[in-house]
Amino acid sequence: MSRHSKLQKQVLSLYRQFLRAGKAKPGFVPRIKDEFKENSKIKRSDVMHIEYLFRRGQRQLEQLKDHNTKQLGTFSKNTQES
Numbered sequence: 001m002s003r004h005s006k007l008q009k010q011v012l013s014l015y016r017q018f019l020r021a022g023k024a025k026p027g028f029v030p031r032i033k034d035e036f037k038e039n040s041k042i043k044r045s046d047v048m049h050i051e052y053l054f055r056r057g058q059r060q061l062e063q064l065k066d067h068n069t070k071q072l073g074t075f076s077k078n079t080q081e082s
Helices: 006-023 028-039 047-065
Strands: none
Touching: 006 028, 006 047
């Protein structure tokens, strides 16, 4: 049985918190799962990037918990060059 690092435990806890908060808002749970699944591809050795995403996720979770929140914004790279 593998043991999780402190950071892994924090990320798993954040994921569970997101799922709980997203249940109250229609359409949020699939988006949350997709986002975490996409970021699960990040190498475990890239700790700085994981910590950055964790802090960003904490801020987004606070926004999601706000009863006025109706949708989540997205950040995406522009694939077309000018």
